Amino acid sequence: MSDQTYPVHEVFHTFQGEGVHMGRPAFFIRLFGCPVQCPWCDSAGTWHPKHTPKNIQRMTARELVDMALEAKVNHVVITGGEPCVHDLNELINLLHEHELFVSIETSGAFEIKGIPDWVTLSPKKWKLPIQANLLRAHEFKLIIEEPADIEYYSDIISDAKRWSEAHVWLHPEWSQRENNDVLNAISNALKQPHSPYRAGWQIHKLYRVDFLDVRSKASVPLGGDLSKGF
16 A cells, blocks of 8 residues: 545545436545636535635545445445546555445546546536546536537537447536526437437435535535525
8 A cells, every 4th residue: 555645525425316326325535626616516615715624634545445334335436526636546446455336526637547437527618528538438427507508518528429338417507407498408408319318417415415424515605695506
């Protein structure tokens, strides 16, 4: 084992609320740091200068894996922030030694250092994904803030010709979850002949399951409007 440590924003026992593994019990490791800086990010405590914690705990791979094992789940999700600004090799390898299934959630803008079992790639217009990561993605989560985003992000991932291989989810950006223009655009996209899309949602927020673990941190009210979810 090396002396490498990871900056950790939070860890918690929950279930996966999105994508193919929706509803699956999981242990989340949310790492600190993200240069992408989406203005509506509900993990803004991992990057926003007004909400950055005073102290960022650094933990070894061994410490993180021990916590995951205590949760007695088979699925570990490494997220952020942007987890791929860190070298994840040691952490992923140690999780695999304990036969845990490892997912990462990434914007795809940085090299994935490690071999996870599952890659959820959510492209962001503020820093676009690199081609190698588009080819590694098992599913794409397209965050739709306005109807035009469907075509914009679809063009990005279509260059990798992954339509027939990967799941492509359309998620309303959380502050737009009651915006009929956004919801109807997603619905209409799914209803097109031979549509490659699937409709996405964040069911963990409906259950508020993350907050059943006291280690989970509340979302940061970036806009000061909690009714919008940020």
